[in-house]
Amino acid sequence: MNFSKWLDTLVEEKGIDTEDTFEIETDDNWHIFDYGSVIEAIKTASAHEQAGIKNMIVRIDFANGDVRDYLRHLAQALV
Numbered sequence: 001m002n003f004s005k006w007l008d009t010l011v012e013e014k015g016i017d018t019e020d021t022f023e024i025e026t027d028d029n030w031h032i033f034d035y036g037s038v039i040e041a042i043k044t045a046s047a048h049e050q051a052g053i054k055n056m057i058v059r060i061d062f063a064n065g066d067v068r069d070y071l072r073h074l075a076q077a078l079v
Helices: 003-013 035-043 047-062 067-078
Strands: 021-025 030-034
Touching (some): 021 067, 030 067, 035 067
Antiparallel strands (some): 021 030
8 A cells, every 4th residue: 555545544544634723833933734734745755754654653553642743743844
């Protein structure tokens, strides 16, 4: 299964609403993201980065963590 399909399946299984928004504060601004934007950015990352992201998501999921926390963390790199 390719990465994009795997990620879409995970998002669906976890019930993550891609239109839900969250804020990230920087020294200068507030940035508003939706989960869909972060997911699309992940899909355009390099294969190496995608492998690392997938590994981390699997570890978080195995520990019954909230994948949305990790997506918000990844959004900080987009700021």
